[in-house]
Amino acid sequence: MRHDNATYFQRSILHLLRRVDQCATQLYSNETSDNDLTLRQLAIMTAISREDDLSQTDLVNITGIDRSTVAGIVSRLIRKGLLERRRSAFDGRAYCVKLSKRGLKAVAGADRLYTRIEKKLLSGLPAAEANQFVTTLKTILGAQTGDGRQSARA
Structure with a gap:
């Protein structure tokens, strides 16, 4: 019975995606x-x-x-002094957020960080498979969001 259980989880797309997410989160934490x-x-x-x-x-x-969740994150980042809220230049009823000076420093190097983590995450794949994996993820996401756009790194 144990083998059947393990086999099931090795074939479950939902489980595998969740496990890859856990790995990515752990790599981020380590970095x-x-x-x-x-x-x-x-x-x-x-x-x-x-x-x-x-x-x-x-x-x-x-x-x-x-x-x-975005509202909570924005509030926490404002309290930390990383974001500033201001009235929108386009709509006086709406608020926009921008990075504070501390926020600019905190986000500096984010692209390098993402690249480093992604390289580690995909290090077990040949380059062509890694590229195909990213393309497949974008295709799945585009199909699920209905408009073909891909979300940013979340």
């Missing part, structure tokens, strides 16, 4: 042991660093993180 930013917090800050005047709705659309 950033001196950093108190979670992977989702860094994803939010990275999105903000690449585009000005983003609202929380924009962050939901870009990262794929749900609205209430």
Whole structure:
């Protein structure tokens, strides 16, 4: 019976995706042991660093993180002094967030960090398979979101 159970989990796409997510999260943790930013917090800050005047709705659309989680993350990052909230230049009723000076320093090097973690995560695959894996993930995500866009690293 034990063998059947192990076989099932080795074939379950949901289980395998969850396990790969756990591995990626652990690699992030190992690479950033001196950093108190979670992977989702860094994803939010990275999105903000690449585009000005983003609202929380924009962050939901870009990262794929749900609205209430984004709101909580933004609030925590503001309390940490990493983000600043201001009125939107486009809509006086809405607020946008931007990186503070501390936030800019915290997000500096995020691309190198992502690349380092991704290389470690995919290190067991030949380059062609690693590229195909990324393409497949993008295809699955595009099909599930219905609009072909891929979420940012979340």
